[in-house]
Amino acid sequence: MKRVLLYSLTGIVILYCLFPFFWTILTALKPEEEVFRLPPGYLPESLSLENIRNVFSKRPFAGYILNSFVVACGSTALTLVVAALLAFRLRAFDLDRAMKLQRWLLIGTIVPPALLVIPIFVVMSKLGLVDHYPGLILTYMILNLPFAVWMLQAAFRQLPREIDEAALIDGYSSLARLFGIFLPLTRPAISITAVLVFIFCWNEFIIALTLMPSQTMHTVPVGIAMLSGTSVYEIPWGEVNAAVAFTTLPVILIIALLQRWILEGLTAGSVKGS
């Protein structure tokens, strides 16, 4: 009885969460006259790929996806490398001191990113990085760094100290220890951090809008917001939904790809009792 209740509740929650996504896909697949029909029909009467075709042919949507990909992948990689170096150094301190330093990092996350838009734009335009990938990548890296350092430092602290020491005696250099021992052994934490940073970069709107003003450099969220019909009053809902469905896909793919690493318990068998 309890089980039935549990399953039906879970079902309701899942339905509630997934419905917008279904609606997006359904709308994307409806021909235009069906999208605007009143009262709205749930299931499309006839499937059409017209919206998807339009998004890619009439608009530079493929370019947006490419921009988003470069920026999101670039900033995720950069964030992870810098955060790993910082967390590795922090681990050498005793816990009290490391925590004190990390609290300073948190200050960066207290300020809402929107507040930083103007100062960041000023800095980036002085550096001549507006409308260039490195500008946005650097900005995303800095915004995500506190979070990534916290994650990685917590993961590094959980590694048995003896493994690190065995590596020291075996003759590993510092960088070799980080890349040869620490990173492979904290893959679950790194995967989670990577996914979350990637999602942030993929979805971020306001900074991307400011730092990449020219149309060819738009990222996907900016591109979608710029989708418009022939007049101000016409919003091409079918195309918007097709674009949204397409941009959600990479995120799902990445999570599916990293899931194996997130779930595996990698340190099993290294140290007795773990």
Next chain:
Amino acid sequence: MAEVELKNVRKNFLGGKVAALRDINLKIQDGIFATVLGPSGCGKTTLLRIVAGLEQPDTGEVLIGGRIVNHVPPSDRNISMVFQNYALYPHKKVFENIAVSLKLRGYPKEEVRKKVEEVSGVLKIGDLLDRYPRQLSGGQQQRVALARALVREPAVFLLDEPLSNLDAQVRDTTRTELKKLFKGLKATVLYVTHDQTEAMMMSDFIVIMEGGAIRQMGDPLAIYRDPAHRFVAEFVGMHRLNIIAGRIESRRFTSLDGAIAFATNLRRGGRVLLGLRPEHISFNEEREVCLMGETVLVEPLGPTSLVSVRVGENELKAVSTKAPGIQETLRPSFAPAEVFFFDEQTGLRLKPE
């Protein structure tokens, strides 16, 4: 091969609040199997880590092979270490685990392979080289950890309680194998344990530590026969030492309850502690000092039994070849020559001058 020497080494933790090592002076000769023995928290692991270079002494010098190594990183000290929990690299196969230190030192590939195979042959793990540590049993993991230490042929081996995570049977066989192995290598070994049986059975030289200080060091049997301190006498020995409080007056020891009394040639008077090993109490033959008591508890050990006898207000443990019944009246006896006297306050051994 090399000797290890510590000169006036001190180490404090938590900003001086906890003294881990207080002025340690120690010299371990080349090719000696030396054991640092002590209860947990006595500083023995800190001592080992200082020799390894994983910890810096606050003051004092560490010498390996006559060279001061205080500022030499662990990898350049020509030492290798086996950790209590083995600390294998979980993401590397057994072969890689063993080979990595050679590879990092730039040995050519064929030589690395040859050496790894040689060592894994000696330790009988040759058929495990393709596995990951998590696929091995505790005993096998321990052998891999040993192989990783052996393969480099260092001057000094440091072993931190390498047997304490094994179950009793594997521990016994591994102990014997380790002793044979290191005897054959003629290597200098610094071995840390809290298990006095291990220390007695394996070592050429024992260092007994308590509270960050060395209480006594020397040959295992000499320490057993001639402990310098109450702590040493209690810690070393198969069975726990009997301690009886009493006093000496005009060269005669009398226990506080008056049940045990005998003449001694100890000059000192006043309150003392008497230490008597269970294996020195006899039931069969009559020694100089005869007592009368009632059996309280019998713990069979196989060939012998550990018998607790109530004598006056004290309960004496004694090793007996026969297993008496409970509440049986026994006549334990011992020879005054085999007892130890300790100062009640300092715990130092009192010897007749």
